[in-house]
Amino acid sequence: MTKITRRNFLKKWQLAVGTFATAITAPSLFYWWWDRSGQPTDIENWIDLGKAKKITENEWLKRPISFTIQDRWNSRIVKEMLYVYRVKRDVTILTSICPHAGCLVKPENNGFVCPCHKSFFNEKGDVVTGPSPRPLDSMEWAVKKGRLFVKYEKFRSGVEIKQSIS
Ligand code: FES
Known part of the structure; x- marks a missing residue:
């Protein structure tokens, strides 16, 4: 049996305090890592x-x-x-609504295809072929306390420039 000396007691005390401090600060450090400055706050x-x-x-x-x-x-x-893609701390969120006439796109061959009039979008949502007048629409996002939030919007279909209608 180990004799409890003052030195042993202090070592164990320091270890316990260090472990406790790490346990309570680790989540906030994670949140800090995600909750970048410059993100929208009114979410x-x-x-x-x-x-x-x-x-x-x-x-x-x-x-x-x-x-x-x-x-x-x-x-x-x-x-x-919605379709969500993450690389480290960067996130892309795309709608599944085709900008041509509002059908729902589906993932296919490392991109997205619209079954209605065969628009095909690459893995970034850019138009490769078909009648879609613009890429798949992306949405604003933010991370707060480790959770991902999206500013959901609907966009006008059939036009070249992305226009929010909601
Ligand atoms: S609605 Fe998607 S290509 Fe026409």
């Missing part, structure tokens, strides 16, 4: 896409979203699929 109406660290790097992930829109007396539920 209370943005949609929470979950923990940022759970987003696998270098592959497109589907993130279904749903939310309720209230128009005076009616409310309706909107459902959509």
Whole structure:
């Protein structure tokens, strides 16, 4: 049995304090790493896409979203699929709505294809072939306390310049 000396006690005390300090500061350091300065701060109406660290790097992930829109007396539920891509601390979020006429695109051959009129978009969402007048629309994002938020918007279809309509 080890004799408890003053020196042994102090070593164990320092180890315990160090471990405790690391345990309570590690999450905030992670948040600091993600929560970059310059990000939008007014995000209370943005949609929470979950923990940022759970987003696998270098592959497109589907993130279904749903939310309720209230128009005076009616409310309706909107459902959509977003595509999320992460490289280190940088994220790209694309809508699944084709800019040509509003059909839903699907991932195919390292890009996206629209089944309606066969627009094909590359892995960055740029138009490769087909009638789409612009790339797939990207959305603003921010990371707060380790969670990824998106500013969901709908965009006008059939026009070359991206125009938000919501
Ligand atoms: S709606 Fe997508 S190509 Fe026409």
